[in-house]
Amino acid sequence: ALCAYxxxxxxxxxxxxxxxxxxxxxxxxxxYDHVRIKLKAESNPSRSDFINASPIIEHDPRMPAxxxxxxxLSHTIADxxxxxxxxxxxVIVMLxxxxxxxxxxxxxxxxxxxxxxxxxxxxxxxxxxxxxWCEDFLVRSFYLKNVxxxxxxxxxxxxxxxxxxxxxxxxxxxLLDFRRKVNxxxxxxxxxxxxxxxxGAGRTGxxxxxxxxxxxxxxxxxxxxxxxxxxxxxxxxxxxVQTKDQxxxxxxxxxxxxxxxxxxxxx
Numbered sequence: 181a182l183c184a185y186x187x188x189x190x191x192x193x194x195x196x197x198x199x200x201x202x203x204x205x206x207x208x209x210x211x212y213d214h215v216r217i218k219l220k221a222e223s224n225p226s227r228s229d230f231i232n233a234s235p236i237i238e239h240d241p242r243m244p245a246x247x248x249x250x251x252x253l254s255h256t257i258a259d260x261x262x263x264x265x266x267x268x269x270x271v272i273v274m275l276x277x278x279x280x281x282x283x284x285x286x287x288x289x290x291x292x293x294x295x296x297x298x299x300x301x302x303x304x305x306x307x308x309x310x311x312x313w314c315e316d317f318l319v320r321s322f323y324l325k326n327v328x329x330x331x332x333x334x335x336x337x338x339x340x341x342x343x344x345x346x347x348x349x350x351x352x353x354x355l356l357d358f359r360r361k362v363n364x365x366x367x368x369x370x371x372x373x374x375x376x377x378x379x380g381a382g383r384t385g386x387x388x389x390x391x392x393x394x395x396x397x398x399x400x401x402x403x404x405x406x407x408x409x410x411x412x413x414x415x416x417x418x419x420x421v422q423t424k425d426q427x428x429x430x431x432x433x434x435x436x437x438x439x440x441x442x443x444x445x446x447x
Contacts, residue, residue, distance in 0.1 A: 190418065200230045203259070205250045206379040209419045217247060219262050223302065231259045232380065234417035235372065236388055238395075244372045246388050248417050250380040251276055251286025260289055261300040264335065265324065268371040272337040273362055275377040275387055280345050285378040290320065290337070302328050313361070316342045316354035338362045343383050348425050352433040356440075359391060385420025388413060389430045394437055406431060 194200060195210030204210050210232055211217070217233040235244035247267065251274075252260040264272075276285040290307050291297040297305040308321040320337040340358050342349050349355055366373060377383035389410055396404050410427065413420045421427050 192418070194230060195232060199228070203230060203253065203256050204232050205253055206381075209250065209379040209381040209417075211417060215416050217249070217263055217267075219259060220266060223266075224262060225258060228259075231256065231263055233263060234380075236413060236416050238392055243370060245392070247372045247374045248380050248384045248388060248420065249374060249376045251376050251378045252289045254287045257287065257289045258300045261297075261303060261305060261324075264374065265303050265326070265333075268333075269374050270333070270335050270369055270371055271362060271366045271373045272335065273373060273375045273387060274337055274339040275343055275375070275383040276345065277341060283345075285345065286376070290322065302326050308334075314354075314357075316340065317358045317361075319361070336365050338365075343377075345378060345383075348386075348429040352429065352436050355387070355390070356433060356437050359387075359394075363391075379419070381417070381419035382422035382426055385410075385413060385417070385422070386426045386430050389421055389427075390433045393430075393434050397434075397438065406434065 191213045192210045194213050194216065195204060196207065201207065211234040215234055217231055217235055218229040219231055221227050221229040231249070233247050233249035236246040236248050237243075238245040247263070247269070249260070249263070263269075274286070278284070278286050278288055291305060293307045293310055295307070303324050303326050306323040306325075308323050310318060310320045312318045317338060317340045320339065322335040322337065324333045324335060325331070338358065338361060340355065342354055362373070375384045375387055389406070392413070393404055393406055393409055396409075410421055410430075421430065
């Protein structure tokens, strides 16, 4: 029943319109009309407000906790950075490699270290550093500058490498360590965290589910219905958590993190 759950209303006509169809990596995973990220069309080179991205709200509709999006295509990279700038994002969570088994998962949307990405939208993007944290993930730091206002910002991308497209990680610990690193960097911010994999659904939804449940627990919420939390997420973007294995992985990750926290408490 959980696998078949669909949001009401589940209309995606804007994403599936002729003008926007080519902007979707996978036509099955696109934002709902009633809950989607809208770019400022007047600032967009193609004068479009569409990007395959969905705000994921935890409790306050005015402040989405996450933006779930697909891995950018070569022709949507400018739209991606426009979204980053307009929403003041400081953290990107990337959950897929650029390619897997010779199949492209995501186009590279950042420059080489020390070089500037061609001016995208109204900003220049510079890769300041790339640090391989462990075999499971690496961390990239970016410097953004708005070429009109001269405003500058920093942004951190956390890139998880050990999550196969059609499966789940072999254990939960690397992802939980990765999440802890992300949240340490993000702490105290109010902007949404951008989360993407390839299609912005399976791995993206699983990560957001784990993070949302553990954040609620950290705030002292005593009873959390994880299935209901997933339905809440799916009300905001189709296909979030694609398989039973991914849902079971999320349950295991939550249980293991809670167990680790309890073990760390003084006896």
